[in-house]
Amino acid sequence: MFKKTSTAAAVAASTTLLLVIGGCSATSTGKAEADKSSVAAPKAKAVDYTAMSPNALAEHLIFESGSYELDQPTQEGTTGRDRLTQDEIQKTCSLMKGQELSDKNREKVMALAAASIKYPEGGIKLGDWKKGRELAWSGFGYRTAHNPDVHKTREAGGNCYNCHQLAPDRTGGNLGPSLTGYGKNRGSSPDMLKYTYDVIYNPHVYFACTNMPRMGASNVLNQQQIADIMAYLFDPESPVNK
Secondary structure (H helix, E strand, O other): OEOOOOHHHHHHHHHHHHHHHHHOOOOHHHHHHHHHHOOOOOOOOOOOHHHOOHHHHHHHHHHOOOOEOOOOEOOOOOEHHHHHOOOHHHHHHOOOOOOOOOHHHHHHHHHHHHHHOOOOOOOOOOOOHHHHHHHHHOOOOOOOOOOOOOOOOOOOOOOHHHOOOOOOOOOOOOOOOOOOOHHHHHOOOHHHHHHHHHHHHOHHHOOOOOOOOOOOOOOOOOHHHHHHHHHHHHOOOOHHHO
């Protein structure tokens, strides 16, 4: 999605090459066309970055400077611009270095997260732990640009292993807490099932401004996929609990 700074140089170089090659067969008509194209384009309005607040500068660089291809289509049917537009939780959690989240904003984020959670009809139930195992391992999802993830051929995964260690048969990350023995150590009471569903769906409901993705609220995982991943965490037959 991000344009490399070398793009302008490459375009200039290729334009020069085309002019050199085309010059051998140039006609008076070609010269006239060249004269037309040589008319100076209107200069872009100068921007005083020093007069901008950090937030305004970030907004300008992302949405106005041309640094990002904002019209790229996304799997969810929107564009790159929509992906880069922050919602209220993201805006509240975008703190400058040294800033701390206030109690008021913490409560605000948690309330917004709670309001976003949608529960399955009939209550929270466990799905298929074998499917959940593959979803937890898969990082396939929502890449766009030159190598997009095509959901027609494969469903998105949760990529849980990127941050958590779950079953000992696969190596996970350590950005988040280890979840090995999750169901065996915590049990599977209704309260524990609800807590786990909430954390996967929108973890900000308990951990305001966490780095964990909002898998359900962002429509990365649907309710059935969350149920399958929960089965991987809770089912006694799952490698997680062996």
